[in-house]
Amino acid sequence: xxxxxxxxxxxxxxxxxxxxxxxxxxxxxxxxxxxxxxxxxxxxxxxxxxxxxxxxxxxxxxxxxxxxxxxxxxxxxxxxxxxxxxxxxxxxxxxxxxxxxxxxxxxxxxxxxxxxxxxxxxxxxxxxxxxxxxxxxxxxxxxxxxxxxxxxxxxxxxxxxxxxxxxxxxxxxxxxxxxxxxxxxxxxxxxxxxxxxxxxxxxxxxxxxxxxxxxxxxxxxxxxxxxxxxxxxxxxxxxxxxxxxxxxxxxxxxxxxxxxxxxxxxxxxxxxxxxxxxxxxxxxxxxxxxxxxxxxxxxxxxxxxxxxxxxxxxxxxxxxxxxxxxxxxxxxxxxxxxxxxxxxxxxxxxxxxxxxxxxxxxxxxxxxxxxxxxxxxxxxxxxxxxxxxxxxxxxxxxxxxxxxxxxxxxxxxxxxxxxxxxxxxxxxxxxxxxxxxxxxxxxxxxxxxxxxxxxxxxxxxxxxxxxxxxxxxxxxxxxxxxxxxxxxxxxxxxxxxxxxxxxxxxxxxxxxxxxxxxxxxxxxxxxxxxxxxxxxxxxxxxxxxxxxxxxxxxxxxxxxxxxxxxxxxxxxxxxxxxxxxxxxxxxxxxxxxxxxxxxxxxxxxxxxxxxxxxxxxxxxxxxxxxxxxxxxxxxxxxxxxxxxxxxxxxxxxxxxxxxxxxxxxxxxxxxxxxxxxxxxxxxxxxxxxxxxxxxxxxxxxxxxxxxxxxxxxxxxxxxxxxxxxxxxxxxxxxxxxxxx
Numbered sequence: 091x092x093x094x095x096x097x098x099x100x101x102x103x104x105x106x107x108x109x110x111x112x113x114x115x116x117x118x119x120x121x122x123x124x125x126x127x128x129x130x131x132x133x134x135x136x137x138x139x140x141x142x143x144x145x146x147x148x149x150x151x152x153x154x155x156x157x158x159x160x161x162x163x164x165x166x167x168x169x170x171x172x173x174x175x176x177x178x179x180x181x182x183x184x185x186x187x188x189x190x191x192x193x194x195x196x197x198x199x200x201x202x203x204x205x206x207x208x209x210x211x212x213x214x215x216x217x218x219x220x221x222x223x224x225x226x227x228x229x230x231x232x233x234x235x236x237x238x239x240x241x242x243x244x245x246x247x248x249x250x251x252x253x254x255x256x257x258x259x260x261x262x263x264x265x266x267x268x269x270x271x272x273x274x275x276x277x278x279x280x281x282x283x284x285x286x287x288x289x290x291x292x293x294x295x296x297x298x299x300x301x302x303x304x305x306x307x308x309x310x311x312x313x314x315x316x317x318x319x320x321x322x323x324x325x326x327x328x329x330x331x332x333x334x335x336x337x338x339x340x341x342x343x344x345x346x347x348x349x350x351x352x353x354x355x356x357x358x359x360x361x362x363x364x365x366x367x368x369x370x371x372x373x374x375x376x377x378x379x380x381x382x383x384x385x386x387x388x389x390x391x392x393x394x395x396x397x398x399x400x401x402x403x404x405x406x407x408x409x410x411x412x413x414x415x416x417x418x419x420x421x422x423x424x425x426x427x428x429x430x431x432x433x434x435x436x437x438x439x440x441x442x443x444x445x446x447x448x449x450x451x452x453x454x455x456x457x458x459x460x461x462x463x464x465x466x467x468x469x470x471x472x473x474x475x476x477x478x479x480x481x482x483x484x485x486x487x488x489x490x491x492x493x494x495x496x497x498x499x500x501x502x503x504x505x506x507x508x509x510x511x512x513x514x515x516x517x518x519x520x521x522x523x524x525x526x527x528x529x530x531x532x533x534x535x536x537x538x539x540x541x542x543x544x545x546x547x548x549x550x551x552x553x554x555x556x557x558x559x560x561x562x563x564x565x566x567x568x569x570x571x572x573x574x575x576x577x578x579x580x581x582x583x584x585x586x587x588x589x590x591x592x593x594x595x596x597x598x599x600x601x602x603x604x605x606x607x608x609x610x611x612x613x614x615x616x617x618x619x620x621x622x623x624x625x626x627x628x629x630x631x632x633x634x635x636x637x638x639x640x641x642x643x644x645x646x647x648x649x650x651x652x653x654x655x656x657x658x659x660x661x662x663x664x665x666x667x668x669x670x671x672x673x674x675x676x677x678x679x680x681x682x683x684x685x686x687x688x689x690x691x692x693x694x695x696x697x698x699x700x701x702x703x704x705x706x707x708x709x710x711x712x713x714x715x716x717x718x719x720x721x722x723x724x725x726x727x728x729x730x731x732x733x734x735x736x737x738x739x740x741x742x743x744x745x746x747x748x749x750x751x752x753x754x755x756x757x758x759x760x761x762x763x764x765x766x767x768x769x770x771x772x773x774x775x776x777x778x779x780x781x782x783x784x785x786x787x788x789x790x791x792x793x794x795x796x797x798x799x800x801x802x803x804x805x806x807x808x809x810x811x812x813x814x815x816x817x818x819x820x821x822x823x824x825x826x827x828x829x830x
Contacts, residue, residue, distance in 0.1 A: 118410035122151035122319025125158030127304035128327035129376025132157025134369040137391025139171035159258035159283035166256035183379035205654040207509035235277035259303030268306035311359035433493035479529035513827025521545025581817030585624030683713030708753035740774035741793025741814030743821030749778040
């Protein structure tokens with residue numbers, strides 16, 4: 091009997107505690123929180139919510155526009171203010187507000203594209219692109235909302251099915267009408283509300299074309315009132331009116347257009363607000379998504395709310411609760427939706443071919459997996475866009491009993507994916523590279539990739555890649571290169587050579603497993619020399635014959651670095667073996683030439699800004715004959731930049747031939763200054779010889795260089811100064827853009 095009584099008391103206590111959050115149970119007034127739009131400035135809403143929670147203000151209704159709809163929507167499904175703070179700081183906003191693909195779990199080839207081209211877009215020729223209409227399609231934003239709203243991604247009634255009733259506002263640009271979302275799919279509603287015209291593509295729902303709700307109702311207090319709010323607490327983040335000097339870029343102009351149109355209803359809605367807080371966002375704009383800006387904006391939101399602390403506490407009496415009242419349940423922290431696994435009851439594929447469905451089932455073992463998390467769903471959608479060539483892809487979880495039903499939806503297939511990159515340096519001057527990926531309409535996914543390079547070095551290449559299995563990509567490729575190369579000896583220009591190189595490669599074995607790639611196949615090269623500029627003395631010792639070669643090749647490539655250009659952790663390893671012949675067996679009637687090369691780099695970070703990167707590398711050639719076209723060459727900052735066998739060496743700026751046997755070690759220190767500035771200090775030592783046993787008999791090559799780079803949206807912009815005991819001359823190198 092005693093246990094029964096204790097259980098009854100516990101049940102009554104829990105029921106009473108829970109009832110404290112119900113305004114009807116305690117006969118108090120319903121409180122509505124209204125959050126305005128403002129782009130990144132809306133991060134200040136999080137700081138205000140922190141203070142409201144600290145004060146013990148219950149929240150019964152939330153309405154918002156644009157960024158206010160995002161903060162408010164997440165708050166309504168259980169993210170408390172601290173959880174929102176963590177979510178905001180955890181995002182890479184430069185990625186989130188772009189249309190880049192997350193290549194961390196994709197093939198090394200796909201990841202390399204991210205650091206080769208500054209511009210990428212997909213086209214669907216012959217069909218209307220329903221995601222067009224803005225500089226940014228918002229693919230990554232939509233996917234982030236889908237992940238954060240796990241459990242609330244199906245069509246819902248926002249007043250009945252969410253922990254806190256919620257509504258947000260969008261604008262239909264077809265008839266310039268206000269669209270208030272009280273139901274539907276929450277991620278889609280949030281995405282519609284923040285579609286800044288011109289910056290983000292509008293969201294199309296039926297016949298509606300929806301953009302930022304701020305154009306009609308940037309501070310929707312009237313909607314909170316209609317939903318039953320009796321006390322309204324509102325937050326706005328608009329700054330002082332801008333002047334001509336403030337119009338310094340595209341985003342500032344777009345932001346001003348939105349701001350001047352966001353005054354609809356504002357005065358009337360402020361009039362029905364019981365407590366209005368205007369956060370000081372001076373110095374920040376709609377696109378201020380840097381870590382420092384987010385930190386400051388959240389802090390300013392807290393500071394503004396604390397200035398109203400006495401008014402907030404006084405509101406508690408008007409609400410009808412005691413000053414010391416604290417809601418027992420106040421937006422409990424959401425589960426770790428980014429990492430928790432959920433049991434899968436079934437998979438549903440929408441708007442996809444049977445071949446595409448089969449490909450996804452095989453690659454991600456969907457027929458065996460009985461659980462899934464949001465990271466896995468992101469890998470699936472990225473694969474759909476990169477491997478299966480869909481413009482858009484969505485993976486959502488719908489509650490189904492004690493698990494979830496996974497619905498995978500595809501948009502239109504891309505007709506072509508275009509990439510463009512450009513660079514400038516003091517050696518080659520300007521160069522441009524464009525690429526077009528064209529998926530072929532075949533039962534097995536096949537991708538054709540056509541690449542053109544214009545500049546001092548010209549190149550045309552076509553690849554056919556087959557995707558029959560989850561990790562296998564057999565490839566056939568052909569390339570033509572017009573190389574215009576300057577060769578130096580100990581820092582002095584020795585001769586210039588212009589030649590054409592035709593190359594065809596068959597890779598029946600091309601295995602991809604996350605960070606690792608293994609290739610084995612056959613390559614054909616044909617070299618035709620067009621022009622050689624050299625001294626008469628050199629012409630008597632240099633023999634260059636037009637010739638073709640067949641080589642058997644095996645390559646292993648591993649890269650788990652966190653950044654392709656300025657890594658702070660991870661390792662990179664590449665090794666290759668080639669057996670070169672002119673008739674599949676011999677080279678000039680003798681045994682073929684063996685080519686062995688490897689490089690290995692690791693990154694170790696000390697503190698938050700300094701990274702130490704040791705690297706060892708080398709290339710060794712064995713055989714009775716080593717033709718000049720395969721000879722070891724050092725110089726420059728990158729491997730295989732001008733020609734395949736080129737190796738970098740600190741302090742050597744131009745290409746220099748070295749012996750058949752070459753090994754080197756390099757140590758680089760990388761210091762990040764601010765967010766996008768890098769200072770690099772590099773030292774290298776190397777040994778060369780024409781005979782392996784004499785490799786360490788010659789003097790050691792030593793070199794060093796210092797560089798500064800600024801990471802721009804077009805690629806790094808930097809300058810390098812170096813010196814070596816091999817050239818005995820300083821060199822200066824300036825470049826802008828990704829390396830290709």
